[in-house]
Amino acid sequence: MSEANCLSIEKGSLWRDRNFMCLWMGQSVSEMGSSITNIILPLLAITTLSATPGEIGLLRAMASIAVLLASIPSGVYIDRFNKRSLMIVCDFVRAAILVTVPLFAFYDQLSMYWLYAVSFLCSVFSVAFGIAYHSYYPIFVPRKDLPEANSKIETTESAARVGGPGIGTFMAGWIGAPLTLLFDVVSYIASAVLLSFTKTDESSKVKVTKRPPLLQEIGEGFKLLYANSVLARTAMTTIGSMFCLAMMNAVFLYYLISDLKLSPQMVGIVFFIGEGGGLLAAILASALMRSVGSAKIMWWVVFLSPAGFLLGGAQSHPLLLPTLYLCLTSVRFVLFDxxxxxxxxxxxxxESLGKVTASIRTCIGIAAASGAIFGGWLGSIVSPVASIFIATVLMCVSSLPVVFSALRHTRDIEDLPALTHVDR
Structure with missing residues (x-):
């Protein structure tokens, strides 16, 4: 889209953009279902299959391993094919995979091995969906409106993280954990239907060039990613932070249930209120980015990284401090993302956005998989809270590339350099 056209689109026009609204509504429904699944799968493993911290860490790691294995090929091929059609296929496939869990549970055939498989397979198609999704709406959303679009998308993702655990634990107590997963099955189908109403000519908006071999395209994604200092430094902090967050997530739920002796309902309250910080941050993100600066805000929020140390007093305050930790961590990740x-x-x-996104997701996959496995192992060897403390120290270290970057002196992303090409 030309600069003139961008400037002609008035503020708030995304509410009247049918393509964006259908895409956003589909994502909102799907995110709520996925958020419920993210809490129900480990809850099902702990309460029904008596899973250990190591097994929960491995269950979470399966999703990260899928990110690692699927990101690069997905990113390359997504840049070649119709993104909308691919997202619809991914929705239907994920629904078909997830519906097997209540079926297997009904026939008393559910096992940790099958939960590992479901987590891995659903994540493979979620990777493809996510890369296509984040490469699709920049085609029809003007550059100046991307912060607003991302704020809206992050708002619903945060709302899902807030509501999902509470709704999931409530439904699990009412109809059982396996049947609760049917909500996510329905959400994927609803997402596919809403996506079918989006209409945009992808080929006319994306510059088509002769495609080099697969390995060369993979290399181009990494070259673009590290072609400028700010993009590289934000990527390094993102990747390092995800390793630490995966360490924390591998043991946090187990810590709440086994160490702090919280009931599933109390766990739901911790997640509902704690993730509310992320929801509030997402709602206020556009205003905060206008006030503080869309670039400068990345520099400020990394100073929330030490939040994990709050859990040192959680035995005395088993609801307050875990909730506050989750709230501050959510704010930090939502605004930075x-x-x-x-x-x-x-x-x-x-024409290269899919490859660059895939490159970052591949690195995140490596970090998150290793972080989840390491966090689960460490939680079994020492203790869950010690694992979280170590992860917190590492998260502070991973923030240093951004702390000492040009973001410290730059207010808005428009003032940062854009990439136009990469030498092959």
Whole structure:
């Protein structure tokens, strides 16, 4: 889209953009279902299959391993094919995979091995969906409106993280954990239907060039990612932070249930209120980015990284401190992600955005898989809270590339350099 056209689109026009609204509504429904699944799968493993911290860590790691294995090929091929059609296929496939869990549970055939398989397979198609999704809407959303679009998307993702655990634990107590997963099955189908109403000519918006061999395209994604200092530094902090977050997530639920002796309902309250911080941050993100600066906000929020140390007093305050930890951590990740998504989408050529996104997701997959396995192992060897403390120290270290970057002196992402090409 030309700069003139971008400037002609008035503020708030995304509410009247049918393509964006259908895409956003589909994502909102799907995210709520996925958030319920994210809490129900480990809850099912702990309460029904008596899973250990190591097994929960491995269950979470399966999703990260899928990210690692699927990101690069997905990113390369997504840039070649119709993104909308691919997302619809991914929705239907994920629904078909997930519906097997209540079926297997009904026939008393459910096992940790099958939960590992479901987590892995659903994540493979979620990777393809996510890369296509984040490469699709920049085609029809003007560059200046990308922060607003990402803020709206992150708002619903945060709302799902807030509501999902509470709704999931309530439904699990009412109809049982396996049947609760049917909500996610329905959400995937609803997402596919809503996506079918989006209409945009992808080929006319994306510059078509002769495609080099697969390995060369993979290399191009990494070259683009590290072609400028700010993009590289935000990527390094993102990847390092995800390793630490995966360490924490591997043992946090187990810590709440086994060490702090919280009931599933109390766990739901911790997640509902704690993730509410992320929801509030997402709602206020556009205003905060206008006030503080869409680039500067990335620099400020990394100073929330030490939040994990709050759990040192959780035995005395088993609801307050875990909730506060989760709240501050959610705010930190939500605001950082909105800003870094916006910069990446506005700085990368549309025809290469899928490859760059895939490159980051591959690195995140490596970090998250190893973090989940290491966190689960460490939680079994020492204790869950010790694992979280170590992860907190590492998260502070991973923030240093951003702390000592040009973001410290730059207000908005428009003031940062954009990438136009990469030498092959």
């Amino acid at each position: 909105i800003a870094q998504y916006s910069y990446r989408q506005s700085s990368c050529p549309l």
